[in-house]
Amino acid sequence: MVPEWSWRYGFEPFAEYGDVFMTVSPVNCHIYIADREVITQITTRRDDFPKPAWMYRTVNMFGRNVVTTEGSEWKFHRKVTSPSFGEKNNALVFGETIRQGKMMLTKWTGEDGNGGITITDVLEDTMRLSLHVISGAGFGVSLQWPGMTEDGDLIRPLSNESTHRHTLSFKDALAGLLHNLLVVLVFPRWFLANAPFQWARKAAEASLEYQTYMNELFVEKRNEAIAGEKADGMDIMGALVKNSYGPETRLEEKKKPTTNNGDVERQALTDSEILGNAFVFLLAGHETSAGSLHYVLILLALHLDSQRRMQQDIDRIFGDRPVEEWDYNKDITAMQTSMIAAVMHEELRVVPPVINIPKQVSDESDQIVMYQGKQTIWPKGAVISLSALALQRNPKYWPSTGPSKVTEENNDLADFVPERWFVKNNVNGMQQREDVGIDGSAGKDASRLFHPMKGSYIPFSDGPRSCLGKRFAQVEIMILLAMIFKNYSVELAVDEVADDEAVEKMNEKERIALYEQQRATARSVMKNCSEIGITVRIKNGYVPIRLVPRGKERFIHLFKF
Numbered sequence: 430m431v432p433e434w435s436w437r438y439g440f441e442p443f444a445e446y447g448d449v450f451m452t453v454s455p456v457n458c459h460i461y462i463a464d465r466e467v468i469t470q471i472t473t474r475r476d477d478f479p480k481p482a483w484m485y486r487t488v489n490m491f492g493r494n495v496v497t498t499e500g501s502e503w504k505f506h507r508k509v510t511s512p513s514f515g516e517k518n519n520a521l522v523f524g525e526t527i528r529q530g531k532m533m534l535t536k537w538t539g540e541d542g543n544g545g546i547t548i549t550d551v552l553e554d555t556m557r558l559s560l561h562v563i564s565g566a567g568f569g570v571s572l573q574w575p576g577m578t579e580d581g582d583l584i585r586p587l588s589n590e591s592t593h594r595h596t597l598s599f600k601d602a603l604a605g606l607l608h609n610l611l612v613v614l615v616f617p618r619w620f621l622a623n624a625p626f627q628w629a630r631k632a633a634e635a636s637l638e639y640q641t642y643m644n645e646l647f648v649e650k651r652n653e654a655i656a657g658e659k660a661d662g663m664d665i666m667g668a669l670v671k672n673s674y675g676p677e678t679r680l681e682e683k684k685k686p687t688t689n690n691g692d693v694e695r696q697a698l699t700d701s702e703i704l705g706n707a708f709v710f711l712l713a714g715h716e717t718s719a720g721s722l723h724y725v726l727i728l729l730a731l732h733l734d735s736q737r738r739m740q741q742d743i744d745r746i747f748g749d750r751p752v753e754e755w756d757y758n759k760d761i762t763a764m765q766t767s768m769i770a771a772v773m774h775e776e777l778r779v780v781p782p783v784i785n786i787p788k789q790v791s792d793e794s795d796q797i798v799m800y801q802g803k804q805t806i807w808p809k810g811a812v813i814s815l816s817a818l819a820l821q822r823n824p825k826y827w828p829s830t831g832p833s834k835v836t837e838e839n840n841d842l843a844d845f846v847p848e849r850w851f852v853k854n855n856v857n858g859m860q861q862r863e864d865v866g867i868d869g870s871a872g873k874d875a876s877r878l879f880h881p882m883k884g885s886y887i888p889f890s891d892g893p894r895s896c897l898g899k900r901f902a903q904v905e906i907m908i909l910l911a912m913i914f915k916n917y918s919v920e921l922a923v924d925e926v927a928d929d930e931a932v933e934k935m936n937e938k939e940r941i942a943l944y945e946q947q948r949a950t951a952r953s954v955m956k957n958c959s960e961i962g963i964t965v966r967i968k969n970g971y972v973p974i975r976l977v978p979r980g981k982e983r984f985i986h987l988f989k990f
């Protein structure tokens with residue numbers, strides 16, 4: 430009954446009641462799971478444990494898609510959309526993140542790059558960054574940050590054929606839609622547009638503007654596909670349109686395989702399905718990546734030793750090469766086996782954005798699940814949460830590097846310790862799986878990182894319905910970490926306690942004490958102000974940070990590692 434208990438108490442309830450337990454109320458039965466073998470059964474038996482369809486129904490408003498469908502319809506969507514998330518698109522994500530990261534860094538460190546600016550709206554900026562990266566790599570529309578060029582948030586149609594007079598920029602339409610998502614999904618647009626509240630009319634406006642922009646984009650991409658243009662490095666939506674309208678599709682028309690009853694099997698999405706999928710990519714990839722980037726920066730400001738180690742790896746990988754010379758194909762392998770990847774994996778372990786991944790027992794019949802060698806019967810229709818946060822702190826599966834430095838616990842599994850990903854020995858003598866590498870397979874270098882056991886690490890879920898954008902997100906997070914920490918360190922800002930002049934006058938001991946005090950405040954904000962919505966994020970509070978050029982830190986160098 431404690432709101433946010435999954436976030437507040439982590440593994441504690443599972444230590445008390447067991448790795449799988451059910452709460453029973455007059456409303457429903459709800460099963461919570463932090464056991465890797467049970468989780469593997471749930472994620473592999475898709476038909477027995479589908480997604481709760483009622484949660485997703487409204488997300489079909491722009492067209493049916495890979496997130497909301499089930500059964501053979503989902504299979505079709507997954508088959509058609511997966512190829513557009515391939516290596517070519519990852520390279521595009523790499524390039525777009527660099528482009529966007531540069532603009533964010535200018536905002537955070539000033540035109541002169543001297544840093545020392547206190548940033549309080551970190552989440553707002555990481556939200557903008559992740560939105561812009563999806564816009565660029567997902568839709569092929571590369572956006573500017575305000576103040577960077579004169580046409581930052583330009584209001585203009587995305588297709589020459591359009592005569593629509595837009596009232597919002599593309600970015601504001603995307604952001605406005607996502608900001609008002611719940612009302613837009615629940616109420617019809619005509620109702621919102623005529624409501625006596627300004628917020629409702631704004632929500633309707635954003636939704637209409639978004640739809641019009643996407644229709645314009647679609648027309649442009651369809652024309653390009655028919656003309657056979659833009660084959661390489663294509664954005665995700667472009668690849669979907671090409672699959673439906675490109676010359677290959679027309680050639681292949683006659684060779685389409687047939688199903689058992691002789692029907693022609695569908696190979697391409699309809700226009701509405703393309704637009705529906707574009708919308709859910711935006712939805713699924715925006716808050717998740719932005720939240721991870723936000724938490725990882727705070728965690729690194731708290732864990733200065735890990736920050737230093739990551740910087741050493743960044744120097745080793747990129748040397749003196751300017752960011753313009755970084756190359757996806759050359760650099761990604763080294764990154765995914767370095768401290769950069771360890772920091773990312775660890776952040777997603779301690780703060781998985783989707784804390785409880787929703788599933789349900791099929792409405793058709795009760796299901797048998799093996800738990801601790803015994804058959805258990807799960808009632809039909811029961812709600813299921815794959816409790817990612819608790820699972821990823823379960824001492825059966827994760828190596829502790831010692832007692833917690835933050836709590837009274839005798840293990841450090843609730844602490845952020847990226848170094849644990851370099852622990853070589855198996856946990857409890859059990860075999861670990863070999864698929865943490867970014868490409869899903871363990872290259873020979875990937876042996877440097879710890880390999881969690883199957884079903885014990887699920888920030889992107891697991892099995893056939895796991896996250897389609899996993900590599901997209903991983904590339905984005907890693908490249909941004911490398912860009913920021915190549916030249917800067919992140920420190921907690923202390924303005925609320927001492928101004929710059931006061932810090933300047935402090936001796937070492939006083940500075941260390943001040944930073945420790947800020948650390949405690951930041952930890953408390955993270956713990957008490959984080960809320961679980963679609964993803965977990967800090968609301969009603971903030972942790973201010975500063976980027977400081979390396980070598981000019983005010984605090985980090987005072988701590989001995």
Ligand code: HEM
Nearest residue numbers: 495496713714717718783888889890894896897898901902
């Ligand atoms: C750190 C970033 C991300 C995390 C932690 C994350 C996590 C997840 C999780 C847990 C699921 C399963 C949800 C469920 O079964 O209910 C999922 C599904 C999905 N994600 Fe992500 N995601 C991230 C980024 C992205 C990005 C960037 C995109 C696209 C650009 C994306 C696209 C999708 C899609 C399309 C699905 C549905 C797959 C299906 O049902 O077959 N995600 N994600």
